[in-house]
Amino acid sequence: MPISLCGCGVDVSALxxxxxxxxxxxxxxxxxxxxxxxxxGDLTGARTALQAAFQPQSTGRESALGCGSRTLWSLAAFPDEVDLGKLLTKVGGSSGKARTGEKRATNKAPKTLAQRVDPLIRRLAEEDGGVSVFGLVASLDVLALTGARLRPEQLWKLWRHTLAQVVRQMRTMPGDDDHDPTVPADVQLIERDEVPFVAGVLFSDVAGAAELVKLGRKALARTLTENADTDGTPRAEMIERLSLWLAPLIRATLVARRFDVKLWTDDQEELLRSTVERAIPLCRPDGKATLSNGNALNPLPVLIAAAEMFDLPAVSPEGGYLQSVKRIAAGQPAKRVRSDGIMTMPSNQSDWARFALLRSDWSVQADSVAVAHHRQLPQIDVTAAGKPLLHGDWTLDLTIGDAIVELASEWSCVCWQSDPDADYIELQMCGPGKIRVERIIMLSRTDHFLLLADSVSGVPSDRIEYHATLPLADDILVRLDTPTREAQLTMKGLKARVFPLALTQDRVLSSPHEFSATADRLSLKQVAQGEGLFAPVLFDWHPNRTRADAQWRSLTVTEAGRVVTPDIAAGHRLKLGDLQLLVFRSLKDTGESRAVLGHHTRNETVVGRFDKTGNVDPILMVEAT
Structure with a gap:
């Protein structure tokens, strides 16, 4: 029976x-x-011809010494492949040079590439029966990078085995309509998109190769355009496994360039480049992934390869930041990043992607908040001075009267603002009737503080019970102040202070509200009677204010000379050393101006500083809608 890459019923491995x-x-x-x-049937002649076929058309910056290392970008998606991952690490990290501080015996010559890769080829060629997708990616990667430099018998062994695996994979691959929701999107991307395209490129002479290239190219383009906004912002669903999703796209692009095969249109390649640029600031200074939801990911290798592939200049904001993270990972000090003012804002937001990044600057000491709002509970990832502070679900439980409010399946962004003073996003969830919950996030871009708040409005006048928790990052130690309701968060190199502004400062004053903490979460409970509730929490980590005296209190709000109750509008003041802040929120709009501590406003939200004369210098003003 004839053998081709598509529609072949022969068990090639048995022949x-x-x-x-x-x-x-x-x-x-x-x-x-x-x-x-x-x-x-001339095996010798076929081996020689295959070696010629695997000569790259363009080597770029690739190094054959790192063969198999690109497969490791996807290892976290295949937890059962740990042993193969160790072998790939050993082979991919080998070179003829001794490591720093390591001496090589003078009577031993360095191993050739063929010698180093031989255990890997033998391991890959041993796989029989079902297709190991991770093993198949490794086989294709080794063929692409080292095929022309292997010994003829090694190349034939790996080529024959990989051919059999590709034929079997294409025969058993489910159709486009057979979507298994239990299989992560990045694994499906490898199986349905990357493998067909790369196999078609590497087995270009075998019948069916052109069809696989066409199939893979179309699938890769669809995956990219369906999961990245026009500015490159990845969909929120992709963020927690972003490096695993990027890995097949970058590997396929590198193979296409190496063998001079067209993969992307100009617009698609620009979109992929933009996606890489958006992904770079989502790699923390410690090399870990933002919003990874517990996944132990290492995004740095794939981002470095992608940046080199697109020739991102080291002097660009993204390139400079990535180089700094790379140096930190290598145990070296980060390079100082020159600021370009606001020419290239480090923050971005996408309604379509349901994701936003608030960030103070491009340095590794930046303050940042990443927020994904595609689920019932928004996820946040906060770094303070480059150190992880919050990471995980921002929970919410709301009871009106005796009824528990059922949360919507996702949140929408109703306001986004980014300027040199602060980044601000407001998320909204509509509940039953006219009930609305707005989640407010404001990050100062100059003064190392963060405001997180919930605004509940539209409630039929009733008792409101509110409970929210904030997820602490690993290695954070929590201390609750005894005289006051302040909390202090500490880790190596960072101290942050937390103020629940709607609660009375002194613990000796009884309150129906509660601000508490466990080892991994901060918890805020508030109770109100009426039409709404405002629950602000302020985090401050300015190094000059770690020991400053703190005073905060709720303020009286008036409208036309009459006092307005806190369920209609709420104002709070915090004095922390030289920082004096006003936080105001209108929960019900009447169209009239309101006054709080001498400041008159028709805005829905105001955050500002009190100057030396007592006037408010606004940092943020949001108009009522």
Whole structure:
């Protein structure tokens, strides 16, 4: 029976080498030397022709010494492949040079590439039965990077095995409509998109290769455009496994460039470049992934490879930040990043992607908040001076009267503002009736503080019970102040202070509200009677204010000379050393101006500083809608 890459019912792995050669069918324009050797069953001639076929058209900056290392970008998606991952690490990290501080015996010559890669080829060629997707990616990666430099018998062994695996994978691959929700999107991307394209490129002479290239190219383009906004912002669903999703796209692009095969249109390649640029600031200074939801990911290798592939200049904001993270990972001090003012804002937001990044600057000491709001509970990831502070779900439980409010499946962004003073996002969830919950996030871009708040409004006048928790990052130690309701968060190199502004400062004053903490969460409970509730929490980590005296209190709000109750509008003041802040929120709009501590406003939200004369210098003003 003839053998092709598509629609072949033969178990290629069970056939002798000569029979495989004679049964192969070919693409029009296939290499004549390879076809002749195959027709004659000439293994020696076929091996020689294959080595010529694997000569790269463009090597770029790739190094064959790191063969298999690109497969490791996806290892976290295949937890059962730890042993193969160790072998790939050993082979991919090997070189003829001794490591720093390590001496090599003078009587031993460095191993050649063929010697180093031989254990890996033997391991890959041992896989029989079902297809190991991770093993198949490794086989394709080794063929792409080292095929022309292997010994003829090594190349034939790996080529034959990989051919059998590709044929089996194409025969058993489910159709486009057979979507398994239990399989992560990045694994499906490898199986349905990357493997067909790369296999078609590497087995370009075998019949069916052109069809696989076309199939893979179309699938890769669809995956990219369906999961990245026009500015490159990835969909929130992709963020927690972002490096695993990027890995197949970057590997396929590198193979396409190496063998001079067209993969992307100009617009698609620009979109992929933009996606890489958006992904770079989502790699923390410690090399870990933002919003990884517990996944132990290492995004740095794939981002470095992608930046080199796109020639991102080291002097660009993204390139400079990535180089700094790379240096930190290598135990070296980060390079000082020159600020370009607001020419290239480090923050971005996408309604379509349901994701936003609030960030003070491009340095590794930046303050940042990443927020994904595609689920019932928004996820946040906060770094303070480059140190992880909060990471995980921002929970919410709301009871109106005796009824528990059922949360919507996702939140929408109703306000986004980014300027040199602060980044601000407001998320909204509509509940039953006219009930609305707005989640407020404001990050100062100059003064190292963060405001997180919930605004509940539209409630039929009733008792409101509110409970929210904030997820602490690993290694954070919590201390609750005894005289006051302040909390202090500490870790190596960072101290942050937390103020629940709607609660009375002194613990000796009884309150129906509660601000508490466990080892991994901060918890805020508030109770109100009326039409709404405002629950602000302020974090401050300015190094000059870690020991400053703190005073905060709720303020009286008036409208037309009459006092307005806190369920209609709420104002709070915090004095922390030289920082004096006003936080105001209108929960019900009447169209009239309101006054709080001498400041008159028709705005829905105001955050400002009190100057030395007592006037408010606004940092943020949001108009009522």
């Amino acid at each position: 002798p080498g000569v029979e495989i050669l004679r049964a192969l069918t070919w693409e029009r324009g296939a290499d004549s030397t390879l076809k002749s050797a195959a027709a004659e």
